[in-house]
Amino acid sequence: MIHRIPMGWPVVLLAGLFLLGCSEESQRSEFDADEIVSYSRSYRIKALDPALSGDVSSSKAISRIYEGLVEYDYLARPYKVVPLLTESMPEVSADGLVYTFKIRKGIHFHDDSCFSGGTGRELVAEDFIYSFKRIADVKNISSGFWIFDGRVLGINAFHEASKSTEPTDYGMEIEGLKALDRHTLQIRLTEPYPQLLNVLTMHYAFAVAHEAVEHYGPHFVSNPVGTGPYELVHWRRNSRIEFVRSPKWAETGRSETYPSNGTPEQIEAGLLKDAGEQIPFVDRVVQFVVDDGSTAWMMFLSGQFSFSEISPDNWDAVMTVDEGLNEGLEKRGISIVSAPTLELRYIGFNWEDAVLGTSTDPEVDRRHRKLRQALSCAYNFDQMNQFMNGRLYPANGPVPEPLGGSLKERAPYRFDLEKAMRLLAEAGYPEGIDPKTGRRLKLTMEVGGADPTTRQMMELLTAMFDRINVVLNVQYNTSPAFHEKLNRKRAQMFYLGWVADYPDAENFFQLFYSKNVTPGPNHANYRNTEIDRIYEQIQTMLDSPERTALYEKMAHIVVEDAPWIFCYQSQSFALKHSWIKNYTYHAFPYGMEKYQRANIDERTQWFKTHKDKKLSMSGEE
Amino acid sequence: MPNEKGQSLWGDAWLRLKKNRMALFCLGLVLFFSALAIYGEVVYRYHDLMDATPAYQQTNLDLAHQPPGMEHWMGTDGLGRDVMARLVQGVRIAFMVGIITSLIAIPIGVFLGCLAGYYGGRVDDFIVWLYNTFASMPGLLFILAIAMVVGKGLVGIYLGIGLTTWVGICRLVRGEVIKHKDQSYVQAARALGLSSGRIIFKHILPNIMHVIIITFTLRFPAAVGTEVVMSFLGIGVQGEPSWGLMINSARMRLWQGMWWEMTFVTLAVFLLVLAFNLLGDALRDALDPRLND
Numbered sequence: 001m002i003h004r005i006p007m008g009w010p011v012v013l014l015a016g017l018f019l020l021g022c023s024e025e026s027q028r029s030e031f032d033a034d035e036i037v038s039y040s041r042s043y044r045i046k047a048l049d050p051a052l053s054g055d056v057s058s059s060k061a062i063s064r065i066y067e068g069l070v071e072y073d074y075l076a077r078p079y080k081v082v083p084l085l086t087e088s089m090p091e092v093s094a095d096g097l098v099y100t101f102k103i104r105k106g107i108h109f110h111d112d113s114c115f116s117g118g119t120g121r122e123l124v125a126e127d128f129i130y131s132f133k134r135i136a137d138v139k140n141i142s143s144g145f146w147i148f149d150g151r152v153l154g155i156n157a158f159h160e161a162s163k164s165t166e167p168t169d170y171g172m173e174i175e176g177l178k179a180l181d182r183h184t185l186q187i188r189l190t191e192p193y194p195q196l197l198n199v200l201t202m203h204y205a206f207a208v209a210h211e212a213v214e215h216y217g218p219h220f221v222s223n224p225v226g227t228g229p230y231e232l233v234h235w236r237r238n239s240r241i242e243f244v245r246s247p248k249w250a251e252t253g254r255s256e257t258y259p260s261n262g263t264p265e266q267i268e269a270g271l272l273k274d275a276g277e278q279i280p281f282v283d284r285v286v287q288f289v290v291d292d293g294s295t296a297w298m299m300f301l302s303g304q305f306s307f308s309e310i311s312p313d314n315w316d317a318v319m320t321v322d323e324g325l326n327e328g329l330e331k332r333g334i335s336i337v338s339a340p341t342l343e344l345r346y347i348g349f350n351w352e353d354a355v356l357g358t359s360t361d362p363e364v365d366r367r368h369r370k371l372r373q374a375l376s377c378a379y380n381f382d383q384m385n386q387f388m389n390g391r392l393y394p395a396n397g398p399v400p401e402p403l404g405g406s407l408k409e410r411a412p413y414r415f416d417l418e419k420a421m422r423l424l425a426e427a428g429y430p431e432g433i434d435p436k437t438g439r440r441l442k443l444t445m446e447v448g449g450a451d452p453t454t455r456q457m458m459e460l461l462t463a464m465f466d467r468i469n470v471v472l473n474v475q476y477n478t479s480p481a482f483h484e485k486l487n488r489k490r491a492q493m494f495y496l497g498w499v500a501d502y503p504d505a506e507n508f509f510q511l512f513y514s515k516n517v518t519p520g521p522n523h524a525n526y527r528n529t530e531i532d533r534i535y536e537q538i539q540t541m542l543d544s545p546e547r548t549a550l551y552e553k554m555a556h557i558v559v560e561d562a563p564w565i566f567c568y569q570s571q572s573f574a575l576k577h578s579w580i581k582n583y584t585y586h587a588f589p590y591g592m593e594k595y596q597r598a599n600i601d602e603r604t605q606w607f608k609t610h611k612d613k614k615l616s617m618s619g620e621e
Numbered sequence: 622m623p624n625e626k627g628q629s630l631w632g633d634a635w636l637r638l639k640k641n642r643m644a645l646f647c648l649g650l651v652l653f654f655s656a657l658a659i660y661g662e663v664v665y666r667y668h669d670l671m672d673a674t675p676a677y678q679q680t681n682l683d684l685a686h687q688p689p690g691m692e693h694w695m696g697t698d699g700l701g702r703d704v705m706a707r708l709v710q711g712v713r714i715a716f717m718v719g720i721i722t723s724l725i726a727i728p729i730g731v732f733l734g735c736l737a738g739y740y741g742g743r744v745d746d747f748i749v750w751l752y753n754t755f756a757s758m759p760g761l762l763f764i765l766a767i768a769m770v771v772g773k774g775l776v777g778i779y780l781g782i783g784l785t786t787w788v789g790i791c792r793l794v795r796g797e798v799i800k801h802k803d804q805s806y807v808q809a810a811r812a813l814g815l816s817s818g819r820i821i822f823k824h825i826l827p828n829i830m831h832v833i834i835i836t837f838t839l840r841f842p843a844a845v846g847t848e849v850v851m852s853f854l855g856i857g858v859q860g861e862p863s864w865g866l867m868i869n870s871a872r873m874r875l876w877q878g879m880w881w882e883m884t885f886v887t888l889a890v891f892l893l894v895l896a897f898n899l900l901g902d903a904l905r906d907a908l909d910p911r912l913n914d
Contacts, residue, residue, distance in 0.1 A: 317877050386682045387700070439672045450856070452870040456699055462860075463680040463700070471674075476859060618877075 036580065036598055037286045037305050044238045044289055047221035050206040051134040054143035059203045063591035064243050064285065065110075066206035066226035069101055069128065069185075070197055072503075072588050074595045075262045075271060078402050079503040079587065081197045085123065085207065085227070089197075096192035096542060101185040103128075108252045112225045114215035120248055123227055125179035127207045132177055133170055134213070135204050138162045144204030151196070152176040153188045170210070192540035194547075198502035203590060229256075229280040229594045243285045256280075258582070258595055271584055280594035281582075294617065300575065301332070301615050303607060306598065307583075308575045310336075315389045317618035318575075325575075326618060332610055333578030339585035340393040341572045342500035344400050344508065347379070347445070347461075347565040348524040351517075353492050355443070358527065370427035372562040375443075376413035377420035378468045379461070379565045387460055392568035397555040398508050400569045404543070405505030405551025411559050411566065420468045432469025442471045446491040448482030458495075486523050496523060497570075503587065504543075505551045509535055512558055526563040579603040634831075634907040644903030650896035654712055661713030665861075677706035677862060686874070689881050696881035699870060704882050707862035708889055714863045715893065718778055718848040719841040725783025726840065730790030731833060735821045737791070738798025748795070752788045760785055764847065765856065774859050778851055782844050790836045797829040831908035838901035842894035849890060864890055 045057045050066050053059060071084040083089055087102040109120035132152075135142040136159045148155050153176030162168040176188040189196070199205065212225035224232055230243035249256070260275035274281070288305075290296040300308035310318055318326060325336055349356040349372050356372060359365045385392045396414070397407040413419075424432055434441045443465070447458055455476065462472040477485065485491045498521075500507050513535045516522040534554050541547045558564075572585050579602040586592050638644050668675040684701035687693055695704040737748035755763075763785050768777035801807060802825065810820045845864075851857035852865025864886050871882035 383682055387685075452873055455866070456870060459678075460680055460682075460700055463678070466674045466678075474860060 036282050036307075036593060036596060037288070038307050038593075045235075045241060048224040048232065048235075049221045050131070050203045050208060051137075051140050051142045051144065052221065053203065059590050061241060061243075061287070062203045062206065062224070063228070064230040064593060065224045065228045065232060066203065066208065067228045067591070068203070068206045069103070069200050071201050071591060072586070073259060074586065074592055075259050075266055075584065077263075078404070081201060096540070097189045099187045099189070099196065100180070101125075101128075101187070103183040103185060105183055106252055107227050107254065108248050109209050109212075109227055110225055110231050110246050110248050112212060112223075114209070114212045114225060120225070120227075121209070121211075123207060124182050125185040127209060128185050128205075129174070129177045129179060130170060130210045131206065131208045133158060133168075133174065134208065136162065136174075137168045139168055142204065144202065147199035147202060147204055151189055151191070151193045153190055192542065194538075194540070194542050195502055195504055195506065198504060201502075201588065201590075228591070230285060238289050240289070241287045245280060245283050256594070266584070269584070271582060274582055274595075274597060281597035282593065285593055297617070298615075303577065303603075303610065306577050306580050310573050310575060314617070315391070319389065328615070328618065329575075333606065334575055335578065337572075337574045337576065337583060337585055339572055340401060341570045341585075342400050342403070342503065342587045343497055343570040344395055344398070345495075345497040345567040345570065346395075347567060348491075348494050348496060349375075349563055349565075350489060350492055350494075351525040351527060351563060352489050355441075356492060357525075367427045369561060370423045371429065373413050374420045374423035374427055374429075374468065375465065375470070376562050376565045377416045377423060378464055378470070379567065380415045380464050381568060382415065383464065384457070384460065384568065387457065391571055391573065393571050395566035395569045396559075397566060398512065398558045398564065399505040399551065399555055400500070400508075403500070403503055403505045403508075404548040405508075405555055407552065407555050407559070413559065413562060417467060424468055424470075429470075440469050440471050442473060443493060444473045444475060444491075445493040445495065446475050446477060446482055446485050447495050448477055448479045450476035487519050489518055489525060491523075494523065495567075500587065505555075506535075506538060509538070509551070509554055512554070512563070524563040526558075526561070528557065528561060531557055577603075577606070579606060634904075637907040638903055641903050641906070644900060644907075647896040647900040647903070650892060651900060654893055654896070655716065657709050657712040658716035661710045662717075665710070665713060675710075677702060677710050686879055688879075695885045696879075698867070698882050699874065704867075704885060707867060708864075708885055710862040711864040711867060711886070711889070712893075714775075714858055714861060715845045715848065717775070718782065719844045721779045722782040722786065722844045723837055723840055725779060726787040727790055727833060727837060729784075730787035730836075731794050731826070733787070734791040734794025735798050735826065738795040739802055739817065739821050739825070741799075745795075748791070752791050755785065756788045758785075761847075761850070764851065765854075768851065768856050774857075778848055778857055781851070782847050786840060786844070790833065790840070793832055793836060794829060797832055798825055801825045801828060831904075835901050835905045835908065838897050838904060842897040845890070845893060 045061050046055055047053045047058060048062055048065065050062050053062060067085055069084060069086050070081050070089075073080045073082045076082075081089075085104055085107055087104050090102075091100040092098070103123065103125055105122075107123040109115070109123065111118055111120045115121055132148065132155070134140055135144045136148060136155050138159060139162060145159065149159075150156060152174070154174040155176060158172055158174050161172060176190075178186045178188075180186050187196070207227060209225055212223065213220050216223045222235060227248075229246060229249065231246045232241070233244050234240070234242040248254075256279050258274040258277045258279055260272065262272045262275075266272060288299075290299065296305065297308060297314060299305050318329065324330070325334060351357045356368060359368060381392070381394050385394075393401075394414070396409065396411040397405075399405040399407070421431070424430070428435065429441050432440050445458070445461075447454060458472075458474040458476075462474060465472045482491075482494070486494060498508065498511060509531070510516055511521050511524075512526050512528070512531050513522060514527040514529075514532050517525040517527070531554055534550050538547055538550050541550075559566075574583070574585065576583050579599045581597040581599060582595055638648075664675060664677075679702065681701035684693075684697050685699055687697040687701075689696045693703050693705065695708065698704055698707070733748050733752070737745045764781035767781040767784060771777040771780050798821070807820060807824060810824050815824075848857055848863065849865035849868065852863045853869045854865075857863060857865055867882055867886045871879070871886065875883050
């Protein structure tokens with residue numbers, strides 16, 4: 001809920017709630033409180049409605065207020081789904097078609113004027129049915145209907161019915177969504193859906209109260225009422241958003257604890273000191289939108305932000321050669337947490353291109369494959385990594401680590417110039433010379449951006465191909481023009497990335513499924529009947545060693561066919577101040593702030609020591 | 622220069638220009654840049670013909686961000702390429718932009734200006750309306766729009782700059798032609814029964830040639846500057862070294878003390894623009910008959 005609050009509110013709030021330290025400290029206004037201040041550089045929060053929003057910033061904000069049936073475990077790797085609003089993991093019928101969720105008793109919505117008497121009522125199974133209907137309702141233009149589309153019995157009928165001009169009838173029964181009693185939800189599927197639990201962790205599937213939707217109408221996007229650890233107190237769009245710990249959890253005696261299992265490395269990193277403690281630890285979360293990277297960086301250095309990313313421009317100045325932070329930053333207690341992310345960057349070859357693509361003539365097809373393999377062998381990961389200051393992680397196949405199906409061994413078409421030249425000759429381009437023209441082979445690459453970093457990366461890539469005598473002509477497009485070219489299948493080669501929606505290799509293999517060709521996500525327009533067959537087979541398979549084996553088999557086929565050059569897996573580098581505890585990288589960071597802690601004493605001490613020191617941009621005093 | 626007709630104007634102008642030492646220095650600088658541009662074009666053509674990758678495109682990450690020294694007089698950039706070699710190639714792009722855009726803009730401007738000035742009346746009204754319309758649109762936006770339609774790259778730059786900058790010269794030429802058309806030599810030509818086209822282009826045009834030359838020397842650096850801005854914004858030159866691109870990539874590392882790429886490129890832009898502008902001023906002084914004595 002939002003109160004209309006004057007601008008001076010943060011200071012008043014501080015004076016009222018956080019009477020710590022001497023007056024000198026309280027003049028530092030909002031930055032002394034027990035809070036995590038995070039920021040997102042240019043990404044703005046669009047709407048706080050679980051059904052509508054699709055962007056990362058909104059998802060993160062929504063996940064502080066709302067909750068779903070299940071969530072990802074904070075510490076477990078590989079990522080594991082654990083109960084959140086359910087008593088335990090659902091009962092699944094033997095055929096994998098019926099999921100029964102026991103919803104926890106005594107979970108309450110936040111207090112809000114939309115409820116009778118202003119007190120939040122208890123969460124029931126019907127709330128989930130209502131919420132799921134909202135994303136199926138065409139009138140909501142939800143970006144999340146895909147999570148249930150064609151999967152839940154009867155949900156498509158509801159989707160169709162909502163297309164009428166009449167107001168959508170939420171009383172309409174959906175066969176696959178039933179409340180067996182007040183606290184039991186049954187989901188029935190059309191076919192086994194191994195990713196159901198994964199998609200249920202996403203904000204689309206979070207519980208909203210119908211009272212709030214009806215009460216606020218179109219203003220529901222800025223008046224969220226959830227069951228989560230935080231409530232919205234203040235939102236100045238595109239500028240500042242503030243959440244406070246919801247009093248409802250304490251009132252209703254809701255107990256949520258910090259996970260108590262972890263690996264030895266996690267124990268060593270101090271991630272389990274709070275095991276079994278009641279969460280959330282932090283009273284307030286404040287987030288700013290700061291468009292200018294240098295400003296955000298200086299705000300982080302001066303302690304106003306608890307977290308920061310490192311921009312590539314800053315990298316050299318901030319990091320030492322061996323990937324450590326420079327002395328100035330280390331002295332300020334800033335530390336770095338790095339981990340490979342589930343993002344894969346690749347160069348796609350258009351399967352319908354006359355030079356690189358497939359062909360009905362098996363001999364031509366074979367030669368084109370050799371050419372793609374030769375180009376893959378020309379891509380020098382180490383050089384790219386050197387240019388990106390060692391921030392990349394090599395990729396051996398279409399699935400990033402640590403997902404099942406990722407290939408551990410070095411891929412056969414990683415950098416090898418001799419092999420590249422040999423394959424190139426076998427493809428009919430001896431020494432890179434195109435026999436048709438007598439000149440070097442020319443290829444065109446499309447890129448959706450022209451910022452200096454992209455440009456330099458492409459110049460480096462041009463130089464890599466130059467070593468096997470292939471001329472790369474790079475076209476820098478605006479983002480819409482780039483997607484236009486992709487959608488018209490006009491791009492010969494293109495540079496793209498894919499971030500996992502959920503930790504399952506299936507999410508990557510859909511990019512190679514022939515029914516997903518452009519305008520679907522298979523932008524390479526790759527087609528392989530064997531891949532199609534296995535992909536359809538794994539669609540309904542639950543996680544098992546057999547499925548992982550199939551994933552690996554598919555990965556090997558894709559590597560051999562080389563529709564992509566697997567450029568690299570991105571790594572995340574987060575900088576944090578010493579007073580932030582329990583921080584670890586999570587690929588799905590939605591709602592994970594509740595596990596983090598901010599040590600006020602350490603923070604106060606830090607400000608005493610460091611606040612008057614002048615700094616350079618690199619953090620040196 | 623069409624100075625074969627005698628020393629009256631051009632020989633006179635050269636004598637006066639020779640006395641201005643600053644102008645001579647600038648002329649030398651312009652000639653020096655022209656030589657570099659020709660050298661750059663030869664290097665480019667040669668490699669294109671031989672189907673080879675020129676040295677200024679070859680990367681070597683181990684040599685990235687080398688400060689100026691014996692090996693690389695102006696240092697190296699982020700991919701280990703020699704800044705000086707790329708700077709010289711940049712002169713080529715700059716000159717091509719300057720010359721080709723002038724070749725587009727000046728004929729349009731001169732032709733329309735002559736027509737408007739000589740005929741007056743409805744023709745004049747229409748042309749004045751046309752160039753006022755062009756002039757009322759913000760220049761850079763218009764250029765961007767044209768470049769977006771034509772596509773990125775040099776052609777977009779040529780057309781974008783060429784089609785938007787003929788207004789100034791058109792206005793000047795129109796004014797000059799109006800001044801000239803009532804003069805006795807024009808009346809004499811008319812009395813002889815010469816056609817309008819012949820009067821305009823054979824008799825009036827040579828007399829206003831100095832205006833066009835001066836405009837060219839002033840427009841040239843402006844076009845170079847616009848190219849730098851467009852490339853900096855990422856819609857200009859693709860794939861070849863250009864001053865705008867170099868400034869854009871050098872800017873990121875500037876505060877880390879990697880000053881050489883930025884410094885030398887801006888210095889080159891500065892010198893080129895300054896030389897052309899000073900030369901333009903000196904030419905105006907030398908060529909304008911009214912400033913005689």
